[in-house]
Amino acid sequence: MARYFGIDLAWGLGRTDPRTGRVRPPNETGLCLLDATGRILDAGWARGVDAVHDFIAAHEQPGDVIAIDAPLIVPNPTGMRAAEREVASRYGRWKVAANASNAGSAARAGELLLAALEPRGIRYTDGTGPPLAGTTVAFECYPYTTLVGVAELGYDDERPRYKRLIPGIDRADARARRAAACDDLIARLSRLGPSTPPLDLRSHPATRALVDEPSPITDAAYKHREELLDSVICAWTAALWHANGPERTQVLGADTGEVDARGRRATIVAPARPEQRRAAEDESG
Template sequence: MARRSGGHLPQPPLMRFVGVDLAWADRKPSAIVVLEGGKDGPGAPIAFSSGLEHVEEMGDFILSHTPGGGLIGVDAPLVVPNESGARPCDLECTAKWRGYDAGALPANKKLCGDPPRGGRLLRWLGEAGFEHRYDLQAGVPLRAAMEVYPHPSSVALLGLTKIFKYKRSATAQNQEGLAAFQAKLYERLGRIDPPVELGGELAGRLRRNPTLLRGADFERQGDLVDALVCAVTVFHFWRWGAAMWEMAGSAAQGAILLPRAEAFKVPPPGGSG
């Protein structure tokens, strides 16, 4: 009879979880964070990049880090059928999360282009075998991509009463907001279920003091933080599925993966993050 080496059972396959903070406009820089994790235990970052400008280089970076199963969360509109106004998923997100300052921006062809930049990335990923879908069996490997939104995710995952304000220019208020957000990520990500253990070069980047950053450096720092939240979002979704996450809208008309506030026991909105 064949003996097992050391009596150890084979380890279950690990998945890769990719967060993409995708700028809506062409030539605007974007950021990507890749986590690795399995059905049990923590997730951990294995790669990241910021300042990516072209859909093709983003796709190449993603494919180079997803040789097997991969779940991709993109913070940008992927499907935009409407000429103007907002998509139903944008309106639903805003109705549920506006009290936390986490409502969605209206996405339409006038603002996003036709096709939108996210749609071009989605097509690129589809040719590489990634399905656009929001249904999964928790803990089962797959290759899929979906639209996510880091503001509601950060409220639910970190137990916030308001989002931290840090986008766009490096004003003193935005610098302080990003510094507080980074501190909260360090405080909380290792304590959520499943935990995410920040380490390596990404941890070093997230320890940078935003109050010392200006211009493009400040914007890239914020993009990287958003990409991390997107990656944590799809990792948590893969482990918990529909018990804690829901789809707003439809894959055909535009959809966003959102946390279920009641499942996360999110505190009432108000005050500061």
């Protein structure tokens, strides 16, 4: 039976300060492994592509599904990928948009991770069809599209503001509001137990702490929590796609996405309500 990896990958690779020679490590990556019953088998954090690869290698079995929040196929030399533009056109009403990625960016961790996984037989999928039996596949996802794209979570009007601080208000107030939004999101996720697919946040100590402990106010501690939370959302997205395919998800860039030299199309697998799909976009346009 397939299991589901969620990887909230830090895009950057770390860097060396040219003045001091001090090496700054990559930011943390959140990691989650979910089974088909909703039980979280493992969860935590890692730094760097090698450590993330090692986490996957330690657990992966043929037929698993890996959802990665990072650009995986980036053939475009400049600008924004078609799938990223479609995030804004399909989900903009919910105040969701994507950052641009291109070959000129130094943030290449997703591409490097995908290349590192290939010798294990793990294959990239653009999400337009089911995986071959016994083949582990990896696709690109974007947690915000999951949060507003599934009715169960109740974000009917706009995305939750659990990431960046609200501009233009006192920073202490902004941090408190961010923490409250995160706690509300966790409470909503904790009610997915009877959903299809299910999710049990209390089934692993690291994710149980998300439920039992309030979100911190300080930036570093908050970011640590956010990375783990997003990895859980990625893992649940993998389960949703695997169980329901086009019934519950759409593939952004499926027709217009850039294609690399190996014929792989740059796409984002995104949960979707009917009003977020192409037909609704065409009618409104």
